[in-house]
Amino acid sequence: MSIRQILLVPHTHHDVGYTNSPRIIDEMHARIVDRVLDLAGAPSAGPDDFRWTFEVARPVIAFMRDAPAERRRLLARLVHDGRISVTGGYLNMTQLPSAFEYAVGYDALGGLREAGLTIRTQQHGDVNGLSWGTVDQMLDAGITRLVMALNPDHGRPPFTQPSGFRWIAPTGRSVFVWLSTHYGFGEEWGIIDGDVPLAMGSIEGFLQRLGARADYPWATALVHAANDNRWPTDRFLDIVRAWNARHPGIPMRTATMDEALDELEGESTGFTLPTVRGEWADWWSHGHGSTAREVAVYREARTFARLARGTLSLARLQGERDVPLAEVLGYRRGPVRLRAADEVQRALAHVDEQLLLYGEHTWGSWETYSKPHSTFSHSSHNAKSAFAYDAFDHARDLAIEGWYRAVHSGAGAAQSERIVVVNTTETDRVELVDVEVDGVRRVCVPAAVPAFSVASFPVPASVEPVDATGPLRAGSYTVLVDPRRGGVVSLRDETTGRELIDPDALGGLGSVVVGVVGAGSSHPMITTSPKMFHPDHPGPQFERRLAVGAGPVRIERGDATTRIRWRTGIPGILSAHAALTIADGVPDIDVDVHVDKSERFVPESVFVVFPFAVTDPRFLLETAGAVFAAESEQLPDTSKDWYSIQHAVGVCGDSGGILWGTRDAPLVQLGGIHTGEWARKLHASHGHVYSWLMNNLHFTNFQARQEVNRTFRYRLRPAVPAPHDVLRYGRDLLEPLQGRHHHHAILQPSSAPLRVEPVGRLLAELAPSDAAGVRVRLHNPEEDAIRASVIPMVAGWIGADVEVSPHGTRDVLVVRVAP
Template structure:
């Protein structure tokens, strides 16, 4: 047992973009908080040491907005007190969910470029408050960027904390990067639980916490460290002058413990320098329990997942254009677009009153603003992709009828006539060749390159006014890696391997039979493996719709009770009376074959929806099953959930999933205390029994339960019931912040493929990438040169993913090269033209050591599961 000598206070404002106030108001408030903190720092500069006020800016998003709008004098003032150690800067952009993809995680740290390079600030620490975890890729990224200390102040409601708690460990990321992590008390602990700052409370509240630590044989430290926010505004709260006066008076009195203000970085140095011998190492993903909340807004969550893909594709083409001397990259616009996508994936979903007053102006206004982040990101991404595709296409061919570029100049019957051009231009934004089957875009009188790209929109929408909609034709062909090809319109996909029968469809690889009682898959026969993969779980089949409610007048309180006198603030119940049901009636349509696709649709009646239908489809020669639900959801403010079941006929299950962009095995690659009841997927999850398996890609709904329905288990270890993946498509189980209900038409699209042997994360990742990012398709362009071309390609045997963006430095492009295997590898990349220069770089694109260029090729050595940044220059600049 160790006697507590000192109480260290880290004063800050917890950053919620929303919750207590409209989102734009919250941003303005945080600027005011910085000004108020500087006032208080100056006002207490003559106080005794330890009582001099200090402040930590918890996140960089509001800080950078403040600095960008501040006067020169305000900036100098901030810099002065920052150098004096009185105002600290933590490195995380916001308090984030694990919905961010790998590129978003990098971009969330780009404010450090500006804070360090432009404003001269020193950033060595990071904070993530409230949220129950963060991707372990951040352990690698932060360590690479010189941010060596990380603190978590978890709000354990509906979640759990890792151990030691409170305590420290070296947190190791997937590729071996390490940060010193402090797993501490709730961010409001200092003021709201320990009473620090209030002499009427502190003597009653503080001693139990101190004595508890002193009696804990596993706690080796002689201090209590606590974050402290405003006692009235624990979220988005201002600095509190009473804190400095309280600490000064406390230290002047005869008290058993001294108090001192510490910034997060000062505390990290103290921990590192004095207590190295007491700190062990833990490796694994800090999977966030709160990622269940985004299931409360399934449509918009799906939209933002599309934004991730579209922004990546747009930047890949913009990088290609820069490499060929046609730079169109707007760094400020790109930063804005990623900021919008990140703000949707930021942890604050809406107003604190979202469930108790769902129809109030306050609640509706905040949800409108939150949703707008997703819509803005995806539509800005579409515009950038369309413009980049148009610029890429311009030198490749001639647009249709000469002089026709403005649809407004044409009569409807003229605007949508075929141009007579016999090809479509297909662009592949992935770094390996693709066999594609694409829809023929609508004829637009030669102006298609100047419009939105058809491949992302509903052809039958009627946008632009009424017009005849021709039958949808499809084109098949091969497109080079990160390249383009003109495919003849005449090359329609064949259908010789396709069959359609009563309740069944087939192609060369699969035979699927639909259960007329449920609408799910009764038979999923892999012809190559001779195995029927369709399993059952609780009577449900693959593709079945399941609706869940709580059979109790307590509603949400029957799932978890919220008790702020409990150290964990809640109790999760394991006896919740769930009520689950499937389809009450099923109507199966006639199976059809058209344009290289066999499909069959089941329309169901079921609880929770006004209508719902699922279409199963197989493309010719393609080893992929399409499962596309469209549910017309009814609003329901009592707790509910929608699942889509995927039980498989396999032996003892082994799961692997794309967890925050990293191939990970549940339990093995997670911290103890990380979420095990549900998992957020980036793109894919795989279940196998060693002999065979299935890779599932949910395009819209990221949440899954593994092994069966696991809601209400509150488990620290995943113990799967069987080889089942349950897509947890919708839920509204939270009592604050997240939406009380959702309604309207919501797509839930899935792609799956089967395989022999154990999971191959490279094959799974590539299958998921192709499912998630369709090729870009354009028409009315007559080729005038090469019918195909490529920007770059990755060695087909290399276990890597590669994405591209224009570099932040003029003339460079940046590649993210990701090793998907748990062993070191060398990735070889070949380019159409020889790079003039290649360099390694840090995650923020600061250049490092040179990489040899051999002809048109470079080789990048990668640590296990590493994501490295490479800069290349092709021009003479």
């Protein structure tokens, strides 16, 4: 179809950083709102009116919080009049955030709507993917259209840009997606600078390419007038006037993104749109491995945030009693004072904001890779990292306070000098809990804790390690570690007789592998530009080096736990020591791998190997709010070389299955190491999972160096998992049992203060509510609707019965009964 109109959509691409420090950029975006109001406030005059779209909601949220009433009213009027659009994504996010973090951003839209702003569209720029579960979250937030202005560097779009399609959510609902051109053409084509000759030729060429496409049935062309962090001007209006003077048969006019999507979605009713379902696996997610330490800190922070919400909620429900207060502001000690309810809400909101700022897609400055030693590069990295560390500090402090308040609420038998463990979830849990004792040693306790409850356990005695040779029996497993092959070479489940380890794998379970580009490589990434690490240039080839050791295997046997340790290394690159822990009566196995790696600037990758003996495997991966089957539940041409997951992977196959989870490192490769393949199909004949800790295969805002000194934590269990098992396993890693060594006597509650029915079918997330109640957010991981009951077990509270749709979410507010 020939193009009959051009819609020019002005906006700025929202990077929290990149062109300047995040400390500067974040504040300036809120000031951009004021500038836009000044430019858009003139009376309407025609197709060359100044119109604007706020690509993300965060700057508008900040503006509405602080602006004078008359400026807020002006914004609402201009939105109502169609001169300005506010879109619904909080920021341009990566696939790091979990569903609960995304929910915070979508919940914030309520305040904008109360102020009279209409929000119907989400716009997402630069990033090459988006987590599948967010589609349902968009729809729940009243957003029915998505614009993806992909940056094609380091990846492929699922369809030719531009295109439209419908994306089906896990619930079966769908959003209209406009897969746009890269927004940066607005500057590259001279549009935002008012360069008429350049813009005329560029737009004419664009229309010719659209006209030559048999798969472009739209009569409208959307053109971006944008680039990274551009300060608003009206110079693009010169392009509209010049175009209309020269091309009266194909008029151009300014439009908001809402208006543009109204046109494009409306046209799509006249023909059949492609319809797809599954994960939009992000090719750019390999960047999560550029800052392994900071990503791990961020993931710890959100775990503390979840635990804080849960323990503070349990304390509120149980009725708080005296909490032993400390006299030193120290993280090993208790709180020195208890926060009031409004203080708690402000602190939780601050943590949420920092988590979202870290999960945003801007990882560093535009010279981080090319000038890795510049002060600006280091400052940008420091500012980005500060979001994770800020969230960590405040969330951990809240979690400690919440723990003390929870364990000293309720009534029951008094006990002291114990390991005290809180379960903030709706399900009875049995798992290993690692706890520090008196700041001098760590102990591992197999803890069985009922749902929404507190339990205590004796402090385990110190155990002296001894050398071990040959296979070792621990719990229901027999284990053989060979440091010469890097790790565990045999892991036999004695309950079934099944061998869990592939003997022909690259290395043993828990082994560390480094991939480096071979000397003398002629790949253009090496010889021309690192930007050529790209699907158009398959490769480069990587040499794989296994960290090995010659030292002894050490074993520590306690009353109920066995821990096996070994050391490996690669001279001149890294050293590692690993530990595998098994407890009697606990089906899970914990694996900790500590990597000590010095700074290097050569292209490289670091993996931890989990070579499961599963043939003809099918991989189920946990993304934000959903589980998808790798390959079969993905959008076309999305990443199959690597995936960024939340926490859990299910490996299913003819020879059994495995539930596997990672606490700290989100990147995985499946079946083998695929870096550089740029595969259109997942090649995975083995059930191996490779935890991709770190890499520096970048060209702009990711770190050029790789170094870390940190423990990475994993958990696994023999099982044949269904998708809901993977979702629960991931949730349990995100929100583990919270244990501390406690000297004071506690009044351990005799029963839980809350019950969610039907037991074991729903996931429940607790949070203190503003109304002095407790919000229970229920998530249904199953294919069928569930009639649920949230039942307070403490007098003076009421819950509710609700129906939760398949894969859906419902909130229940548990409140006090009026006296």
